[in-house]
Amino acid sequence: MNGMDRREFLAVSAGAAAVLSLQHLGCTTPAPSRTPARGPFAGEPYGDWRDIYGKKWSWDKIVRGTHLMADCIAACAWDLYVRDGVVVREEQNTLYPQTNPDLPDFNPRGCQKGACYSDHMYAPSRIKYPLKRVGPRGSGKWQRISWDEALSEIADKIIDTVNQYGSECVVYDHGTTQIDMGPDTAGGFRVFALMGSTIIDSWAGVGDLPMGVIQTLGLYNMDGTSDDWFNSDYIIAWVGNPAYTRIPEFHFITEARYKGAKVVHISPDLNASAMHADLWVNPRVGTDAALGLGIAHVIVSERLYKEDVIKEQTDLPFLVRSDTGRFLREADVVEGGEETGYYMWDARRQRLAPAPGVEGNPASLGEKPNALDVARSLGAHHFRSIRLRGLDPAIEGRHTVKLKDGSSVEVRPVLELLKERLATYAPERVRAITGVHPDTIRQLAREIAAAKSAMIFMSWGACKHYHSDLFQRAALLVLALTGQFGKPGAGMRVGAWWTIHGFEILSYDVAHLLPPLLRPSLELMAGAPSTVRPTARLMDDMMKVLTRQYSLHTPLIPWLYTHGGLDRTAGRAAYGDPAFPRSVESCAKESMEKDWMPVYPRPGKDPKVFIFSGVNPLRRWPTPSRIREVLWPKLDLIVSINPRMSSSGLQADLVLPAAGWYEKTGIKFTMSYVPYVIAGDQAVAPLYESRREWDIGALLAKRIQERARARGVKPHQDPLGNTHDLNKVYDRFTKKGEMREGEADKAMDYILGHSKSVRGVKWSELRREGATRIKHTGGYMLLNHICGDYEEGKAVYPLQWNRVNKEPYPTMTARQQFYIDHPWYLEAGEALPTHKEPPEAGGKYPLRLTGGHTRWSIHSIQRDQRHMLRLQRGQPAVYMNADDARRRGLRDGDHARLYNDVGSFIAAVKVSPSVQPGQVVCYHAWEPYQFKGRSGNQEVVASPFKALHLAGEYGHLYYRAYYAAPSHTPRGPTLEVEKVATS
Amino acid sequence: MTEPSRQLGMVIDLNKCIGCQTCTIACKQLWTNEEGMEYMWWNIVTTVPGKGTPRGWEQMGGGFDEKGQARTGHLPTVEEFGPAWNFNYDEVFFEGKGPTAQLKPSPEPTWGPNWEEDQGAGEYPNSYYFYLPRLCNHCTRPACLEACPRQAIFKKEENGSVILNEDKCNGYRFCMEACPYKRIYFNPKRFIGQKCILCFPRVDKGVAPGCVRMCPGRARHFGYLDDEGGQVHKLVNVWKVAVPLHPEYGTGPNIYYVPPVLPAALDAEGRPRTDVPRVPKEYLRSLFGPAVDEALKVLNAEWDRTRRGERSELMDLLISRKWHDMLRPFDHNPAQIAT
Structure with a gap:
């Protein structure tokens, strides 16, 4: 059965289709109500002032x-x-x-x-009609144009660019903002994927990628339903502020606390979450890994660890050669042995035993038919298990083994190496690093070990420091040693989505590019029953093939390094890791030459057309003034699609008005927190001349097809060799007319019909109810790494498949992997989790800038919202410790310049005793246009990234869309603050 | 004043409030989102300790002294409440003012309704703060009612809510001076006082007030104080863990608070202390009077039970596994009211 061509799930009813709402409303705000009251009091008015x-x-x-x-x-x-x-x-x-x-x-x-x-939605920042820049970029001088003119201008420029430079020089960015799971997101992706354009992968680019979790578990989008938090009796929120960022979920924490759970909060400042805890632990900024390793030290030295768990679920029994520091491999021991076979020491028989169920290296991206091998290996994968089946691996001791060349070498299990590493993290030493008292470290270790179910909330906020991966690896080590994962109320909680597979295949419509034999495997991704469930690794391999061979995903940070001038700051040795002898430059060169990090256009060729939808790159990306200086001049056309004017829209050539959230139909991010898919019906027609993104995508495809045909354009190849035809882009977009502009609801039914999580539900029902209960997690996919089952009447928790069913993790060792023997990691001293001081990214200045997502806005979307601003201070403000402020002559409400070697910005100062001395807190997403000279808080963010994260083709460390890549690091830059007269 | 037959009350759990201001916005969008009312926040959450809104309201007088005599009060100004700043949106976005045009509040901010958000008192690492949602206390003896020469303020017979009759009001603002909680605003467009109406159109239809029903922290319980099956009654009258704000003002406020229990204070070495709480007891007493001691004692004793793995009826009440139970009998769904 061909998954891509199936129509039976497409329930298209005329009644379900929304009326096409493209009529022009003019450019005035709708008039307030003047008609008599209706609603509950229509029949019985009070008859007076009431x-x-x-x-x-x-x-x-x-x-x-x-x-x-x-x-x-x-x-x-x-x-x-x-x-x-x-x-x-x-x-x-x-x-x-x-x-x-x-x-x-x-x-x-x-x-x-x-x-x-x-x-x-009715705010002055709404864009009412298409605007074309008539002054210099950024001048704010606009001319109103028609949609017709705008679409033609974009279409012709795209065709010119494809003809002259190649389709990869057209770059589409949806950031993270422009993603729900409905037709509008798909519409944007779809048109650009069908043309072979570059698609920016912003996951790590916005600093949301938990690399340490990937390094350890090979997966990261994991959480459960948030009511499972209530099942925990020990909740740690670490490098995060869920009272700001998980407002609808937070009550499960306060309620678990009332139920008797201990709530611990770990952060330098007493933030809004910390003040709801029983215990607040306040390490110095950037030292969280040391704290975690101190806790692990106590767990190991007091033997509080769960031996059976670590033997089965982690790589701690895997043998490492003392001479090379690398895992003992089958290729070392056996003639013709595999590079990806690893050993444990069978304690009973006192001999080597191959580790069962290892995953080894991923599918390589060579010849395209390799995709077929992936599909064929389905069966072999399915029976993989990490079950030890009577094998009792030694986790201590040292052994001598004979290699295939007859020589002998000493090997030790990873736990032995770990013990050596942890010996340097005795609580007293950790105190010197973190400032946390040894008694507290011991208390944490003992309590976590004794808890029934301990969880650590460590989410997207915990990915934005230079060494965030080390924080995460240390925290995961604590949980692994104590067996606190894969059971209700336990484990690391990052965040996850139910899989809406129909959305993914509608967005990246690559079926026509695939070898026919591979097409059925796409359907398997939609969530096979547990009896034939493919392993997580197999799914990752397939996603790698699809997103690396059939679409031009490019990770943002390497892209900015290549095209946006990020090399000027991130490449400075002083901002990097002094313990790693290789330069970022040499690692980047190697990584790109070996195609570990795909960057399109390739170095040496410039991006020419940049279209971003919903997102606000000049607010989000590090040092925006440099982006404007380096990247902007390369671009012939910059288009912002957004309901509202953003700082980036102000710097665009064309601004297209998108419909607001209540002006279109769709479904929301299918977060695993609630066991529902949440739907939005259309309350009013799109305001002014705005259009929903599905329609914008369709109309753009239509115009490109019309112009391509008129201009006699020939099919073109993208840099991967895939052929695209602009003469057919609209026909493909609409699936030969099945879903056109104005027919997003048909696309919605396609999405629902191809999503096992909600299969059987029709859009007409869903829009009426506003939600539908999910029926299945939807399976392991791009955004769903829950690895747990959805069962009626039970809360969902992550890593159930691994802990309970003994299914392999998608890591190289198929286990929670704490030892990474990639040569770069060995050179950097990060084969095992460790602590490293954060670099002085910004220069030698006494303060460090931290932050977090604000409670007041989702990114910059509500930063200009009048109610929200009136409930803050009306303008950007930073929090400073009272002593630090006093020393600089700053009083609450003063304005200050915050600066380092990279840039500066001016903000109001809030003086607070709740901020750690030496820390300055600037919450997320102020618009640069809210600052003097439009120099925003990202101007001081040098954003060096770890060169290690450029590594690829090692076990689970490789790039695919939304997976292992270097990160934006806005937390922790060094800076100084000085008083200024005004804002 | 005739005694109302029943009295509505609200319990706000400060251990569950996360300061998200959804209550504040619920109220703003329901009632005060119009000209003349921009600066009004009938419901507001402030970070305490702090001066709040209007700035320094606890020192503004009003209410009654120990003998029950009215105390003189200060008439709060718009500046003290915090004005609703306006913004030069069009100038920045569309009017071609050049690449450095800046979005700025006007007038220059000097105070706002939530000016002290997340600041607090004490010294690092023993700073402390928590969120204090405030609205009209729908007092048993409203000082505003007694101060109004036009009898424009009345206590609703059937539920004791304190309502300002906007037809009768002549804008004298004696009520604003008299209210010790400073929860009445002046509308310069209509030249009247305006305040929380305890969502009477909703309550009349069995729907809890917006600030209660829309609270995602599930921090608010609502109902009649004499409803023995209701959570408000149980928390206020039976368990006595919810206490009113500034009872010494003498007005008999009917909004009650479950006092906050913050993380342990740290000693000079950085170890958690068990001998003193992070929030000084004197501070809590200054807010909630001496009854807060007993409330905390009961709360902590019951909390210790669940920490030992036992079940506690009080903790179950505060958790309220079924959200509807927090609102009964005002748990009607507005979307299901016939229009």
Whole structure:
């Protein structure tokens, strides 16, 4: 059965299709209501002054809505109250029953930002009609143009670029902001994927990629339903602030605390989450790995670890050669042996035993038919298990083994090496590094080991320091040693999504490029039953093939290093790791030459057309002024598609108005926190001349096809050798007319019909209810690494398949891997988790800048929202410790210049005793246009990245879309602060 | 004033409040999102210790003294509340003012309703703060009611909510001076006082107030104080773990707070202390009066039970596994009310 061509899931009913809503509303804000009150008081008005209020609480209709494409990590069901054609307010749709009587329910999910989108959608920042720049870039001089003119200009420029330079010189960026799981996100991806354009992968580029989790587990998008947090009796929030960033989930923590769970918060400052904890641990900025290793030291030295767990679930029994520091491999021992066979020491028989179920290296990206091998190996993969089957591996001791050449070599299990490493992290030494008292470190170790279910919330915020990977590896080590994972209420919680497979295959429509035999395997990705479930590694291999051979995903940081001038700061040796002898430059060169990191256009060729949808690169990327200086001049055309004017839109050539969240239909990010897919119906037609992104994608495809045909354009090849035809791009986009502009709801039904997680649900039902309960996790995929089953009446928890079912992890060793014997890691001293001081990225200055996502905005989307600003200080502000401020003559409310060798910005100062001395906190996502000279807080962010993260083709360390790549590192730059007169 | 037959009350759990201001926005979007009301936040969450809104309201007088005599009060200004800044959006986005045009609040901010967010008091690492949601206390003896020469403020007979009749109000603002909580605002466009209406259109239909029903932290319990099956009654009258703010103001406030228990304070060496709490007891007493001691004692004793793995009815109440139970009998879904 060909998964891509199946139509049976496409339920297309005329009634389900939304009325095409492209009529022009003109450019005025809709007039306020002047008609008599309707709603609950229509029949019985108070008859006096109270009717003012009765009328305010009245409505013509209620529409099920949500905040599509907000990139917030919650998915919340809302009711939208519409009066006289205007969305007047919103209130939560409280539809969630308890999972079971022992668990609190999810009601009412939402936050203050969602509660005033009805205000924000009519805000002055809305773009009303297509705008074309008429002054220099950034001047704010615009001319109103028609959609027709805008589409033609873009289409012709794309065709010119493809003809003259190659399709990869057209670059599309959806950031992380422009992602829900509905047709609008797919529409954007789809048109550019079909043309062979470069697609920016911003996951690591925004600093959200937990590399340490990937290094250790080979996967990272893991959490469960948030009611599973209530199953924990020991909750640690570490390098994060869930009271800001998980507003609808946080009650499960406060309620677990009331149930008797101990809540621990680890952060330098007493933040909004810390103050809800029982114990606050306050390490010095950037020393979290040392704290974790101190805890691990106590666990190991007091033998609090769970031997059976680490023998089976980790690489700690794997043997390492004392001479080379590398794993003992079959190729070392046996003539013709595999490079990817590893050994344990059989304690009973006192001899080598091959480690069962190892995963070895990934599919290599050579000749394309390798994709077939991946599909064929399905069966072999399925029976892999890490079960020891009677083998009792030694985790201590040293042994001598004979190599194939007759020589002997000493080998030791990883735990022995780890013990040596941990010996240097005795609590007293860790105190010198972190400032945390040894008694606290011991207490943490003992309590975690004794807990029934300990979890660590360590999410996207914990990925933004230079050495974040080491923080994560240390934290995972603590959990692995104590067996605190793969059971309800336990484990590392990062965040995950239910798989909406139909969205992925609609976005990256590559089926026509694949060898026919590979096509059925796409269907398997949609979530096979557990009896034939492919291993996580197999799925990762397939995703690697699909996203590396059939589409031009390019990781942002290497791309900026190549095209955006990031080499000027990230390449400075002083901002890097002094313990790693190789330069970033040499690693980048090697990585790109070996195609470990795909960068398109390849070095030496410039990007020419840059189209970004929803995102705001000049706010998000490090040192935006340098981006404008280096990248911007290379670009012939810059297009911003967004409902609102952003700092990046202000620097674009064309600005296209996208419809707001209540003006279109769709589904929201399918976060695993709730066992539902949340839907948004359309409350009002798109405002002004805005259009939904599905329609923009379709219309752009249509215009490109028309112009290509008129201009006699020939099919072209992308740099991977895939052939694309601009003459057919609209036909492909619409699946030969099945889903055109104005027919996003047909695309929605395609998505639902191809998603096992919600299979059987029709869009017409879903939009009416506002949510549908998921039926299946949807299987291991790009965004879903839960590795746990969804079962009615139970909360979902991660790593169930591995711990309970003994399925292999997608790491090289198929286990939680704490030893990485890649030559670069050995050279850098990071084969094992370790602590390293954060680099002085910015120069020698006494303070360090930290931050976190703000409670006030999802990225910059609500940064200009009037209610939100009025509940802050109306302008960018940073938090400083009271003593640090006093020493600089700064008082609360003063303005200060924050600077280092890279750049500077001016902000108001909030003086607080809750901030650690030496720390300056600037929360996320102020728009550069809110700062003097539009010099925003990213201007001081040098963002050096770890050269180690450029490594590839080692076990699980390789790049595929949204996977192992170097990160943006906005946390921890050094800086100084001085008082200035005004903002 | 005739005694109302029943009294509504609210319990706000400061251990569950995360300062997200969803309550604040719920209220703003329901009632005060119009001209003349921009600076009004009938419900607001501030970080305490702090001066709050209006700035220094606890020193502004009003209410009643120990003998029950009205205390004189200060009339808070817009600047003290914090004005609603306006922003030069069009100038920055569309008017071609050049590449450095900056979005700025006007007037220059000097105070706002949430000015002291996440700052607090004490010294690192023993700083402390928590969130204090504030709204009209719908007092049993409202000082505002007694101060109004036009009898524009009344206590609703059936539920005791304190309502300002906007038709009768003549904008004298004596109520604003008299209210010791400074929860009444002046509308310069309509020249009247305006305040929390305890969402009477909603409550009249069995729907909990917006600030309660929309609280994602599940920090608010709502109901009649005499409803023996209701959570408010149990928390206030039975367990006595919820205490009113500044009872010494003499107005008999009906918004109650479960006092906060913050992480342990650290000793000079950085070890957690068990002898003193992070939030000084004197500070909590200054907010909630001496009854807070007993409330904390009961709360901590019951908490210790669940920490030992035992079940506690009080902890179950505070958890409220079924969200609807927090609102009964005002748990009607507004989306299901016939229009």
